[in-house]
Amino acid sequence: MELTDLDTPLRQQLFGPDFIWGVSTAAFQIEGSPDADGKGESVWDVFTAKKGKILNAAHARIACDFYNRYEEDIDLIKQLHIPNFRFSISWSRLLPNGIGKVNQAGIDYYNRVINYCIEKGVEPWVTVYHWDLPHVLEQKGGWTNRDVISWFSEFVTLCAQSFGDRVKHWMVMNEPVVFTGAGYFFGIHAPGRSGIRNFIPAIHHVVLSITAGAKILRKLLPEAQIGTTFSCSQITPATDKPRDVAAAVRADALINRLFIEPILGLGYPVKELPVLKTMQKYMLPGDEDNMRFDFDFIGIQNYTREIVKYSFFTPYINAKMVKAEDRKVDELTAMRWEVYPPSIYHMIKKFDAYPGIKSIIITENGAAFPDVVEEGKVNDPQRLRYLQNYIRQVLKAKNEGCKVNGYFVWTLTDNFEWAEGYHPRFGLIYVDHTTQQRIVKESGKWYAKFLSEKLSESEFSEFKDFQN
Numbered sequence: 001m002e003l004t005d006l007d008t009p010l011r012q013q014l015f016g017p018d019f020i021w022g023v024s025t026a027a028f029q030i031e032g033s034p035d036a037d038g039k040g041e042s043v044w045d046v047f048t049a050k051k052g053k054i055l056n057a058a059h060a061r062i063a064c065d066f067y068n069r070y071e072e073d074i075d076l077i078k079q080l081h082i083p084n085f086r087f088s089i090s091w092s093r094l095l096p097n098g099i100g101k102v103n104q105a106g107i108d109y110y111n112r113v114i115n116y117c118i119e120k121g122v123e124p125w126v127t128v129y130h131w132d133l134p135h136v137l138e139q140k141g142g143w144t145n146r147d148v149i150s151w152f153s154e155f156v157t158l159c160a161q162s163f164g165d166r167v168k169h170w171m172v173m174n175e176p177v178v179f180t181g182a183g184y185f186f187g188i189h190a191p192g193r194s195g196i197r198n199f200i201p202a203i204h205h206v207v208l209s210i211t212a213g214a215k216i217l218r219k220l221l222p223e224a225q226i227g228t229t230f231s232c233s234q235i236t237p238a239t240d241k242p243r244d245v246a247a248a249v250r251a252d253a254l255i256n257r258l259f260i261e262p263i264l265g266l267g268y269p270v271k272e273l274p275v276l277k278t279m280q281k282y283m284l285p286g287d288e289d290n291m292r293f294d295f296d297f298i299g300i301q302n303y304t305r306e307i308v309k310y311s312f313f314t315p316y317i318n319a320k321m322v323k324a325e326d327r328k329v330d331e332l333t334a335m336r337w338e339v340y341p342p343s344i345y346h347m348i349k350k351f352d353a354y355p356g357i358k359s360i361i362i363t364e365n366g367a368a369f370p371d372v373v374e375e376g377k378v379n380d381p382q383r384l385r386y387l388q389n390y391i392r393q394v395l396k397a398k399n400e401g402c403k404v405n406g407y408f409v410w411t412l413t414d415n416f417e418w419a420e421g422y423h424p425r426f427g428l429i430y431v432d433h434t435t436q437q438r439i440v441k442e443s444g445k446w447y448a449k450f451l452s453e454k455l456s457e458s459e460f461s462e463f464k465d466f467q468n
């Protein structure tokens, strides 16, 4: 393993003045207020209400109460010197029925959030879709119904028209392989459907929706920067036996290539994943062209790496991940993911090698650890080290000439982590989910110091004492 040089001082200046630094969130994970001011139900509202789906029966009806506390949280972003804030728009706040009648109160809410960011000098970065499909649309088949392309286009158009005068950076969707895989193949995320018959059409309609949405944004907002985000993990075969190596190639096609390649005009990785041949059933004339879009930037989101071995019993890919806890890994996060900083470097290299990608932004990276409050402080050396070591790897890739131009930490506040509920704490800011009290963790103070570097020691100690 390539070791990370802990002795090199990590200075923000090493990335150059134009490098974009930020923090990422998603509507469903922070907002709460699921039926405030005319909001409709999303698939996640419905899924979290079902028995046995979420760890400890957690729900997101309050989450971080960002819906009511956005000013306080944006103030914290400002105080931490974080210049860019990524958040997503809840489709069912704007369009409670998914399409049709617009809920002005939902638009007003995001206007308040965006205007407050701008007032504070924080640049808003908007993800149009971060997994919370309106439930009424799921009842019509959701992402498996081809009509979703026009439903989504209506939503994107409304976002562009409502917020495009102030929002200059857009991401069409978040991690398509995760929400289609977990939500339509494994059934462990909303809407909880499973099987290849749901997964395959969902993939294709998501690809077409990403590019349809991107085209709308570009047409309506020609000055804006248009991107979309993908999850990715370095994949390494468990051994050098040919069948493990081949299994790793298939896993890589599924985990890292399935969505980006059709969008770059390279088609689906059918050779490595023959099951994708059934996609033909859902393809219409013109789709090949419509699947392409020339994005201004690609967001890549990396947390860990995967070790893959051949598996006779795993249908479709005959490949299986060796769980990190079953390997001798140096460190595990609360998600039971291996801490492996070189993974982000390898993923930047991999995406950088596609000639069609103009610019890469790390739109998520971060880690959950079991934080505790002691004497009003949250000392989180593991997260601090994680962030520093991953950021160092980003720098390494940048210094080698990769077009990586930004980095966003996942995430601002400890929030609702999907099927894992509130157990994993990913925030730079600790949240007591009973009182909603926020405490900036030591990692958050470090990020602030890193971002502001000109801070004097006395200003830094003010951060140390900062508690809200």
Ligand code: FCB
Pocket: 026, 029, 174, 175, 178, 231, 301, 364, 410, 417, 418, 426
């Ligand atoms: C990503 C998601 C994000 C968050 C992090 C931990 O897959 O985009 O919402 O859950 O993982």
